[in-house]
Amino acid sequence: MKRRWFLYFFKRSLSQRKGRVAIASLAVVLAVSIITSMISITSGVREKLGSELKAYGSNIIVSPGRGSSFPFETAEAIRRIDDVEYAVGQVFTTARLGKESIEIIGLDIAKLREAGWRVSGEWPQKEGEVLAGANLKAALKIKPDEIVSLEGGRGRTDFRVSGFVERGGAEDNAVIMPMASAWRLAGVNGVLNAVLVRGRAGGLDNLVSEIKRGLPEVSVKTFRQVASAEESLLSKMQLLMSLVTIVVLFAAAISVASTMGANILERREEIGLMKAIGATGSGIRIFYLAEALLVGFIGGTAGFILGVASAQAVSRGAFGSFIPAQWYLPLASLIIGLVISAGASYFPVRDVLKYNPAVILREE
Amino acid sequence: MPLITVNSIIKEYETAHALRGVSMEVKKGEWVNIMGASGSGKSTLLNIIGGLDSATSGDVIIDSVNIEKLSEDELAVFRREKIGIIFQQAHLIPYLTAVENVMIAQYFHSMADESEAKEALQRVGLGQRLSHRPSQLSGGEQQRICIARALINSPELLLADEPTGNLDRENTKMILELLKKLHSEDHFTIVLVTHDHFVSTHGDRILTMEDGHIIRDEPVNDLRS
Numbered sequence: 007m008k009r010r011w012f013l014y015f016f017k018r019s020l021s022q023r024k025g026r027v028a029i030a031s032l033a034v035v036l037a038v039s040i041i042t043s044m045i046s047i048t049s050g051v052r053e054k055l056g057s058e059l060k061a062y063g064s065n066i067i068v069s070p071g072r073g074s075s076f077p078f079e080t081a082e083a084i085r086r087i088d089d090v091e092y093a094v095g096q097v098f099t100t101a102r103l104g105k106e107s108i109e110i111i112g113l114d115i116a117k118l119r120e121a122g123w124r125v126s127g128e129w130p131q132k133e134g135e136v137l138a139g140a141n142l143k144a145a146l147k148i149k150p151d152e153i154v155s156l157e158g159g160r161g162r163t164d165f166r167v168s169g170f171v172e173r174g175g176a177e178d179n180a181v182i183m184p185m186a187s188a189w190r191l192a193g194v195n196g197v198l199n200a201v202l203v204r205g206r207a208g209g210l211d212n213l214v215s216e217i218k219r220g221l222p223e224v225s226v227k228t229f230r231q232v233a234s235a236e237e238s239l240l241s242k243m244q245l246l247m248s249l250v251t252i253v254v255l256f257a258a259a260i261s262v263a264s265t266m267g268a269n270i271l272e273r274r275e276e277i278g279l280m281k282a283i284g285a286t287g288s289g290i291r292i293f294y295l296a297e298a299l300l301v302g303f304i305g306g307t308a309g310f311i312l313g314v315a316s317a318q319a320v321s322r323g324a325f326g327s328f329i330p331a332q333w334y335l336p337l338a339s340l341i342i343g344l345v346i347s348a349g350a351s352y353f354p355v356r357d358v359l360k361y362n363p364a365v366i367l368r369e370e
Numbered sequence: 371m372p373l374i375t376v377n378s379i380i381k382e383y384e385t386a387h388a389l390r391g392v393s394m395e396v397k398k399g400e401w402v403n404i405m406g407a408s409g410s411g412k413s414t415l416l417n418i419i420g421g422l423d424s425a426t427s428g429d430v431i432i433d434s435v436n437i438e439k440l441s442e443d444e445l446a447v448f449r450r451e452k453i454g455i456i457f458q459q460a461h462l463i464p465y466l467t468a469v470e471n472v473m474i475a476q477y478f479h480s481m482a483d484e485s486e487a488k489e490a491l492q493r494v495g496l497g498q499r500l501s502h503r504p505s506q507l508s509g510g511e512q513q514r515i516c517i518a519r520a521l522i523n524s525p526e527l528l529l530a531d532e533p534t535g536n537l538d539r540e541n542t543k544m545i546l547e548l549l550k551k552l553h554s555e556d557h558f559t560i561v562l563v564t565h566d567h568f569v570s571t572h573g574d575r576i577l578t579m580e581d582g583h584i585i586r587d588e589p590v591n592d593l594r595s
Contacts (some may be wrong), residue, residue, distance in 0.1 A: 011482040015474060022465030279461045281420055284450020285478040286443040364422035367461060
């Protein structure tokens, strides 16, 4: 019965103060959405940046331990190891283009796309199409779709240049073509001169050991600078995002506290009156806490939806794909909404309750 | 045995003395008016008797309970059981209707009862204004809700702080007649603070205060004569 009347007065308070409740809820929605969005982005940024960094190249090179080549299947064996993001087998040869001797890199073009290489123009689609490095393009004034005639160990072959790559490495001075074309040009078959591997940042030493254990006849080296720079970048980025999230959490909590605190101060007379007519501290607190929890629930739920949507929009804009959903985020958003809302209400009510009713009512 | 015994109450603020050792007694069923100029300490004394404010020193004993020794929550419980309070400003909750403003006092006391609350409002002549919100009512009507709220839990003691202070003469008479009628029917004790001589001529006794002291204690009849 008492609960029924509590709910009655609670509903009356809400229905007659819709505007105030809406403003308080909006403050919590904004706070929770910003925090949820930051948590979501912070959690996803490592993975997203990691995959972005893929495009900057491999961090391990596997080469033959003895001789100058190893079987084509070596690349496949490496690809099967955990923590290998990609492994691209390469065959190196040279060919003449007019009077110039140029480097030829043969590899699996599909794997390059998977590795995040970016090409201006088009990827080779069929036999006889190649990519040219940016330096080569400039030096030899190669135009898109130009036919180049390359002379290798097995005679002269014409290739169409479908696109260009610029990576700041040896690829910029070379012609890159499908493996089979390079084999034909070099007069070899089924061999590789190197496998470029990209391992997940942070676990490279383990990966090197694992490759060596599985393929004892090969030589494995890490590109230390690339690996450590990536690891450092990822760690710093995550630390930065975490700090920004904490700052945002405080700023949002202060904003909610000031909105809800103003609401409570506006109702000082009401609190003083309740006290004067015989309400105990807990009897009064429960009214305001119930409202704060409702506001927190609305804010937490709506804030979660808005926060996830904005995080996905940011991710889509920055990384071109969505952030994977975190299982804990709905619960975390709700808890954040409830805690900041209840906290923002609890302390002002506690402060008002410290005063004698006479003091509060005299001020009104 | 008196219902209220006030012993040597002192109330000091940082820069002023509001009460300088006030002692008084009020018998059960008595109507006592406290008069005095602004700043004489009369409202402070009433607030301390009602447990709405605390004394710097001294005792207030109501119905054998020294309320100065009670905790905040014990005091709240004591207040809702024993005391009804009428303020100069009605202090009504703006988003509740007249009947709900009475029911909230019932809710904090024990259980809200709509029919009892309506009956209380009918007794103070507001039977036609049950569903009106405070902003839709006149000052006199708001004050009558305040009286209904103060009496709804059948208190032994009714404290009224300038209950007609904001009202015109006509509404003042109406409120005083109402208090007289309720007092004669229910026989509760009244302590009423006023600076209005006309108001003070109602009741049994008048205490006059000046500069934190009670300087006179006389029956109303003497004043009338």
